[in-house]
Each structure stands twice: as C-alpha cells, then as structure tokens.
Amino acid sequence: MTAAPDDAALPWLAGPAHDIATKQRGHALLVQGNPGAGVFELALRVARTWLCETDGADAPCGRCTACHLLASNSHPDFRALLPELTQVELGWSVGGAEAADAGDGEGKAKKKPSKEIRIEAVRDAISWTQKSSSRGRAKVLLLFPADAMNLVASNALLKTLEEPPQGVRLLLVAEDAERLLPTLRSRCQRLLFAGPTPAQALAWLEGQGVVNAPVLLAAAGGHPLAARRLAADGFDAAAWIALPKRIADGKWEPPAGATVPRLREVLQKLCHDAMAVAAGAAPRYFPATSLPPPAAWPKLADWSQSLARLARHDEHPFNAPLITDSLLAEAKAVWTKPRGRAA
Structure with missing residues (x-):
C-alpha cells in the first residue's frame, strides 16, 4: 500500500487520539465518526501510539523503527482491513497484504472495487492475531468501515472480539455504529468522535x-x-449557491457523469435544508438566502421519504437518465403550487 494519510497534519486529532490511546483500556474499541472529519486518520494515530517504541510516548514519536514501519504500512504487528473501494477513496493502493478481498483469485483488477470486508479477509486476520507479536509490543487490527463486513464476516469476528489473544487490540471504525450487529457492539467499548x-x-x-x-x-x-x-x-461555489432555486424552477441540469447516488445525495441535502427552514431552524448545507420559498410540509415529508427509499437501492443498475429526470421532476413538484379549480 501507499503511505497512509498524514494524521499529524489534522490538528484536531491530537486531543481525542491521546485520550483514546492512553485512557481507554479496553481490548476492543468501536469508534464512531464521520470519515470526512478524519475518523480513519484518528484510528491510525491511535494505532501508531499503541505501537510506538519510544518509552513514555503519549503520541507517535515519528522517529522510532515502529513509527517508520507504520508510515510505510509495513509494520508486521499492524493490520488494516479495508474494502477495495475504501482503499481507492483514501488513496491507498489496492491489493496489498491488508486488502479486504485478498485471496479472491485472479482477475481482481478487472472487477469493480468491492465495498465489502469479506469472510476470507476476516478469517485471515483472525489467524494473524493468534501469532506472536513480531516486535514484542502489541498487535493492532483496524477495521474500516466496520459495517462493511457482511453477516458471515461479522459473526466470524465475535469470538476474537470477546476473547482476543494476549496483547491484541481491535479498532472498529464506523460512521454509524447502529449498522453493526448488536452482538458486535456489545463486545466493544463505544466511543464517539465529534470531529473538529x-x-x-x-x-x-x-x-x-x-x-x-x-x-x-x-x-x-x-x-x-x-x-x-x-x-x-x-x-463551483457559485453554482452550489444557485442550485436550490434552479432545482425548484426545474432549470438545473446535473453535470455530465453525475451518478444517481450523487444526485440523490444533493437532493437530500436540499430537502434537509428546506425542512429545517420550514420548521424554523437554520439550514446546514446551503446559505439561507439561496433557498427557494418555504414549501408545504407534507410535500417535503413525502419527498424526504422517497429519497430515503432510493438510498436503500444505490447499487441497483438503474437507467440513470430516466431516474435523473424522475428525481428532478419530483423535486420541482415540491415547490409547484397546485392550479386553482376552474370556476
């Protein structure tokens, strides 16, 4: 794998990482936070602190042999399980020793990157935890995002979470811990990372x-x-500010190549802000002055539910142009006033 993101360049991580690495004694930690806020980099910093070989260090020193090995992702006592797609999104190379789909056979490069941490990868990691530490300090297994494990993989990890080999610590990282099996959550000490x-x-x-x-x-x-x-x-900041009223007027055309999930995400943000304004709260994603006039609450509620249903089928091979037209028509209808009845 290529070098991991530089967590030291994210100043808001220092305090939470120090507290987790030095004050939490559990062998299995479940850290909940948003990837866009740096929760993965936080977990890496915690793992580096645990494995740093400088005596008394409460943060990775960056100078010892262990820190240098971790910086190049070659430390024998650290393993990260990430789906191939997550590796691509993080800028890590696909197919390294920690790849979640390792061992799936030839021709992987021709397949779409996987979104799952599969059972083969989990079993291999469990076998790895049962071997002695190479450098004699500890072993750390990081799973990100932990909810990328399917049901079989999750169940395979339960025993190790409950009774890990001596010196092994597990870091599970998820944006929404509720997506994990209750049996997984119950075996971990749960921590919330609020971000900066x-x-x-x-x-x-x-x-x-x-x-x-x-x-x-x-x-x-x-x-x-x-x-x-x-x-x-x-x-394009100017285009983003103009987007809500253009959508409400039916004059917005998504950029070329925009996927259905990406369009759905944009519309959900607009729906969220429209509902916030209708409820007397401040918008989150768009400037208040950029939003169209308040819409009727029942229409907004129906729209929100429709978008939520679509989100459950992001992987479906929809006819993108047809779905796009439908989504934009549905959005415009939220702000379209019904015609009066004929006299």
Whole structure:
C-alpha cells in the first residue's frame, strides 16, 4: 500500500487520539465518526501510539523503527482491513497484504472495487492475531468501515472480539455504529468522535488554500476532509449557491457523469435544508438566502421519504437518465403550487 494519510497534519486529532490511546483500556474499541472529519486518520494515530517504541510516548514519536514501519504500512504487528473501494477513496493502493478481498483469485483488477470486508479477509486476520507479536509490543487490527463486513464476516469476528489473544487490540471504525450487529457492539467499548469545531475546520481549510472555504464546508456538512475533496474535484461555489432555486424552477441540469447516488445525495441535502427552514431552524448545507420559498410540509415529508427509499437501492443498475429526470421532476413538484379549480 501507499503511505497512509498524514494524521499529524489534522490538528484536531491530537486531543481525542491521546485520550483514546492512553485512557481507554479496553481490548476492543468501536469508534464512531464521520470519515470526512478524519475518523480513519484518528484510528491510525491511535494505532501508531499503541505501537510506538519510544518509552513514555503519549503520541507517535515519528522517529522510532515502529513509527517508520507504520508510515510505510509495513509494520508486521499492524493490520488494516479495508474494502477495495475504501482503499481507492483514501488513496491507498489496492491489493496489498491488508486488502479486504485478498485471496479472491485472479482477475481482481478487472472487477469493480468491492465495498465489502469479506469472510476470507476476516478469517485471515483472525489467524494473524493468534501469532506472536513480531516486535514484542502489541498487535493492532483496524477495521474500516466496520459495517462493511457482511453477516458471515461479522459473526466470524465475535469470538476474537470477546476473547482476543494476549496483547491484541481491535479498532472498529464506523460512521454509524447502529449498522453493526448488536452482538458486535456489545463486545466493544463505544466511543464517539465529534470531529473538529467549525472554527477549527474553517481555519484548516483556509490554511490548505481552499477558496470559498465556508461554502465548501457547509456543502460537505461541516466535514473538512470532505470539503477538501470537493475543492480538488473542482467544486463551483457559485453554482452550489444557485442550485436550490434552479432545482425548484426545474432549470438545473446535473453535470455530465453525475451518478444517481450523487444526485440523490444533493437532493437530500436540499430537502434537509428546506425542512429545517420550514420548521424554523437554520439550514446546514446551503446559505439561507439561496433557498427557494418555504414549501408545504407534507410535500417535503413525502419527498424526504422517497429519497430515503432510493438510498436503500444505490447499487441497483438503474437507467440513470430516466431516474435523473424522475428525481428532478419530483423535486420541482415540491415547490409547484397546485392550479386553482376552474370556476
């Protein structure tokens, strides 16, 4: 794998990582947080602290042999289970020793990256935990996102979670812990990572040279890493601000190549903000001045439920143009006033 993201460059991780690494004594921790806020980088920092070989260090020193091995993802006592798709999204190379789909046979490069942590990978990791530590300090198994395990893989991990070999610590990371089996959750000490404050996130983005940082941060739901990815993808702040009224007027055309899940996500953000305004609250994703006039609550509620149903079928091979037209027509209808009856 390529080098992991530089967690030291995310200043809001230092305090939570220190508390988790030095104050939590459980052998199995379940950390809940948003990837766009740096929860994966937080878990890496915790693992590096546990494995750092500098005596008395309460953070990875970055100088010892263990830290250098971890920086190159070659530490023999650290293993990360990630689906192939997650590796691609994080910029990790696919097919390394920690790949969640290792051992699936030839021709993997020709397949779409998997979204699952499969049973073969979990069984291999369990076997790895049962071997002695190579450097004699500890062994750390990280699963991200932990809810990417299917039912069989989740059940296979239960025994190790309950009674791990001596010196083995497990880090499960998920955006929504409720997606995990109750039997998995009950065997872990559950921790919540709130992410940076708005001021910290904005200062970091501006330090990264991100233009229109406040608009991008709002569009990303307050998550700075997600906002930075938007900037790298050529996010158009002016177009984002104009988008709500264009959708309500039926004048918005999604950019070429936009997928149905991506369009659904944008519409859910607009629906969220429209419902917030209708309830007398502040919007989260769009400036208040950019939103169309308040819509009727029943229409908004029906729209929200429709989008939620669609989200459960993101993997379905829909006819994208047909679904796109349907979604945009449904959105426009929310703000379309019914015609009066004929006299």
